[in-house]
Amino acid sequence: MAILYQEFEEFNRVRHAAGRVTAPDAELFAIRSAITLAAQQDNCEKIYVFIDSIASAHRAVDPSLHSGQGHSLAVCRTLAAWLAEDSSCTITFIQVPSKLEWSINKEVHDYAKDLISLAGRRPAMSLDKCSQETWTRMFEDPYYKGRNFLHLERLDGEALKPTYINGGVWLPPVGGQPFSCCETV
Secondary structure, rough: OOOEOOOEEEEEEEEOOOOOOOOOHHHHHHHHHHHHHHOOOOOOOEEOOOOOOOOHHHOOOOOOOOOOOHHEEEEEEHHHHHHHHHOEEEEEEEEOOOHHHOOOHHHHHHHHHHHOOOOOOOOEHHHHHHHHHHHHHHHOOHHOOOOOOOOOEEOOOOOOOOOOOOOOOOOOHHHHHHHOOOOOO
């Protein structure tokens, strides 16, 4: 997620669904997007990256082996080509702690939070909704459910259906992540 400015005027916004990644990897993806777009602008000689994690800025230009190495290699490749074009080109990372609640950082944060990932060719629902419906449907199959599953019922006798969305009925008590309660027998 990035908002790009040129001479104090916003000229582009970009955000991508990064999938299920850690916050540092998502931040690295955002840095990659911002630098790639900025370096493509005509007559761009200076890039300033305002960031709340200086560690992510270090990882962005670190080509060594780490979880976001693909993003780092893309950043290094982009910067190498951009810096080679003109010796006056510079890039500066500026750390702005989140607790300062700087309006531009907050705007980028809110922009990132508002992204809803949709699934399918003609998405009519969110990925979470699709996952929930698929999981519920698959759970009805005894082969998928297995023999040793504890069947839970509501007070009125109706079977509880599996869910993890919005504080669902089973998984939050065992860690909150659907994969945290799976075990191989």
